[in-house]
Amino acid sequence: MNSKQRWQFYIDRGGTFTDIVGKTPQNKIIVHKLLSENPEQYQDAPIQGIRDLMGIAPNQPIPTAQIEVVKMGTTVATNALLERKGDRVVLLINRGFKDALRIGYQNRPDIFAREIILPSMLYETVVEIDARYDAQGNELQPVDTHQVRQDLRAVYETGISSCAIVLLHGYRYTNHELQVAQIAESVGFTQISISHRVSPLIKLVSRGDTTVVDAYLTPILRRYIDRITHQLPDTPLMFMKSDGGLANGDNFQGKDSILSGPAGGIVGAVQTSQKAGFNRIVTFDMGGTSTDVAHYAGEYERELDSEIAGARMRVPVLAIHTIAAGGGSILTFDGLSYRVGPESGGSNPGPACYRRGGELTVTDANVMLGKIQPQYFPVVFGQDGNQSLDREIVKSKFQQLTAKITATTGNHLTPEQVASGFMAIAVANMANALKKISLQRGYDLSLYTLCCFGGAGAQVACLVADNLGISKILIHPYAGVLSAYGIGLADVRSTKVMSVEETLTPEIMPQLKSLLASLINTEISSDTAVINKVNLKYIGTDSTLNIDFNTDIAIMEQNFTNKHKTQYGFIQPEKELVIESVTVELVQKMDTPEEAIIDRTRPLNEPPTVIETVPMFAADSWHDAQVYCRENLQPHDCIKGAAIIVEEISTIIIEPDWQATVNDHNYLILEQISH
């Protein structure tokens, strides 16, 4: 059967919702959204979603022969990490270092806390191994295999079957780790994570943490994948990795899974923006409790060191920055000033308008301002799940708050002025966080386009852009499910990293070349691109920059110098360059959906239908905002603010001084109208 005639599914299984994008045998894109957990109705949201889209009755088997591939991003492992619900793990580390990961780099997370609370460790117990290499690879003490076997048996008998092997200088001198792994296997351990395979880079603590995370989460992922495979036998299954590439189900490991969900969103934003001709974007994905942002200026930006849920990770991941503010951030008045967050109403009880007794949040402020119109939101609230958002409770709570503020300060304000004051603070906080991230990387944000997707982002995008001096915003037709769509647009990638820690000189070139070649240990097909990179730093420093490999050293030096100048504003020509590590990335392009050109069917001079006109409070006054339905919009339509565009799953606010146009691919482009 021709692949063009079969189904493809791209699935983002998030904490609350599972989004599914299906490509039909007729090459049509259809989207679907369902609750991730709904045990009364179905066992697995992704499987149920596939059934729904294919129209398969509950008692019928899924005709897997009609499915070409299923690509998934999943937060299963991320949630297990956050909730500390992974498998039981034993850490195997050199004698004298049983506390090395607990002590870590010895800093505390909050410098002003009297009670110091450190993240809990993921391993349950530690076995110290008698074995030691020095930094140059001299074996100071061989592995005491007899003792190791005895100790591992004892641990195995307590029911632990997952182990993390982390030995000093093991990133480079691997024999001891391999010896211990062999013993663990013979004892019966089923998950053996070895530090030099998980992350072959210097730094005991962060490599160790990464290895423990891998041992902790991989078994959970395996069980999850097995369950899906069982229901979709013989169907190729691929997973989204934290670095923005896809991996086959068999190769998907715990260490690569933490950002599986958000990575899809970045890939979706980047790929779709490029198709629309935007090459410099800031992605903006605002959710209930947090907002994810990332930069793109021609290539995916990755970072080697990150910290997620208290675990220091040392594997390449997309550089995604999370701001602790979202639609659920709680609004309070402390007697002197308005405060937004840091507390969040989360999804339960959620904002006050969700009818679950929640406090006022950013989302409620938008209800108060008329930017969220309950009649266009799903009717899923209230005790029986059949009511709309509660506008009345929002009004009454803002009236109470306004009375309190008036009584305290003597300022006479209207409730909508109070709501808009809170919004000004929320927007400023978010813009400050974005500016800080771009300043750290040496970017000028005003040259970028804001690519907005996810639930709540389009409600505030114009205001955030105004604050940042950004004049263009891009909203894709599948913005509501862009993570899932992005998973469908991703390439298959595998990245191999190897530590070098040598000075960059012409003499090292032969060694470097053979090292790069040795990292490609599989047959590569003709459609696979090989990208070689070196991570360079000035000697004696830790600030590594990722540079394209070139056989001409001068070119690499020049590229490093340029990048250093851009990011740090200075160079140190007197210092030698050190190659910290090399990476080889294998990229295999996938057959991805085309973006269809949409034809305008309405005459050019006929504007889209205004569904109704509602009052909206913006720029300190009430406006008559016209409400449009997203699906009625066609290429060349232009809508001037103040206006509201409603979609099934989100609301787009066009502020006064902004306008929205639709391009040939049905993208919505918001632009500031210059005066």
Add this chain to the structure above:
Amino acid sequence: MFQNLDLNKPDPIRLEIFKNLYQFIAEQMGIVLQNTAASVNIKERLDFSCAIFHADGSLVANAPHIPVHLGSMSASITSLINHVQDKFKPGDVYLSNNPYNGGTHLPDVTAITPVFKSPILEGKEGGQKPIFYVASRGHQADIGGISPGSMPPHSTTIEEEGILLDNFLLVESGNFREDAITEILTNHNYPARNIPQNLADFKAQIAANNRGATELLKMVEQYGLETVQTYMQFVQDNAELAVRKAIANLKDGKFIYTMDNGAQIQVKVTIDQDNARAAIDFTGTSPQQQSNFNAPAAVTQAAVLYVFRTLVDDAIPLNAGCLKPIEIIIPEGCMLNPTYPAAVVAGNVETSQTIVDALYGALGIMAASQGTMNNFTFGNQHYQYYETICGGSGAGNGFNGTDAVQTHMTNSLLTDPEVLESRYPVMLESFSIRENSQGRGQYSGGNGVVRKVRFLESMTAGILSSHRVVPPFGLAGGTSGKVGKSYVIRKDQSIEDLDSTATVEMQPGDTFVIETPGGGGYGYTKSD
């Protein structure tokens, strides 16, 4: 939406936005400094801070990564204003590290930039006055003195600790005075060892200040000078109120804490409930010491600010307002207010920890932490290395202390074991939690650590530490934590015990062992 609001009282929306903006400007300065600095101390250990100041020199916002930098630049600014008077010109930048005049210790050099409304000098000198000041403080890798790194364990005068910069004009009307600064760094009994690096870091500090100035001027353009300056005042009032609320929950108390060298810190806290004010009186503290454990007044002020900040369970801005309801009395010539030429290098890293614990003791808030930073150095002509080592934190009413963690005035990171062994000829034999070193009680303190470093080459090693003699106290019936100890195991297995401060010649095969103190316990142990 902000037009025509009166400036007699703060508008609650604008107050929050401005509070965040001032803080954000200080943070932006920090990012520029971290990005453009060349030295590892600033770039990777984050031993720096940046701040913005009102035209009267009072602190408006700062963004420290390490508490000992808290608010400690204010005195440097005030001193500079008194010194220069009305001779500031646009494009000037001053340098200061004077410990008797707002500085902490010599390696912490502050660059101060006056900010003018217009960058062009109008008419003659004194034509216009600065509307704000911005400043950045960074820990220099070396500022001269008798030992590389400028942290000598046994200095007795300030000269032995390095070069003293007292309101030195580094940039005059935009011209970097390279010759003049090079002269000062060179012409000294113990000159600076790496002047190009000093100059590079000074330039990074200037760049950070420029960022702060630019951002402040942007605010002035958007909101008007009067509004920006008035809200600087309101933001300080806001912080003052938060600290007053915290003071209302405190009780009078006093405490005497003896140090290993026999000197004592005496503090008496008197709470005026009616006016929500606190007086903190260090009268009775030992006089200026012959050693380098003297702590400049700015260090004591930072310690006080830190303690009061930890008593407020909210992310309040750290500015001059926090100190307004607090009166700090430090008799001149005592070890917490030393005069020239007292040595001070350990005041910042050791005595500061003792001051904090004494304050918590007087307030009855929590038991002592390890009370030291365990400053460990080693080196020879090829290598120089410096680290501070964690220990146990103290318990309080309702919570246990924490094992093996940086406490109070420091939070600096430790070099990874593999990086340490790759860069230096040493081997880390073990690094583990020191079991049973914590104080006991209803709530137990945290344990210290044991760190064993074996030397593979001949080197000089030094330890600058506290609580090797006096144990970290327990509170409200809790017992004290164990004292720390340092010793050398020679290659032949003989053991040499070391004092709190010591310098030792290490030979290949010798092992330096540091056992750090545990934190004190809180409350009587409940018997079954």
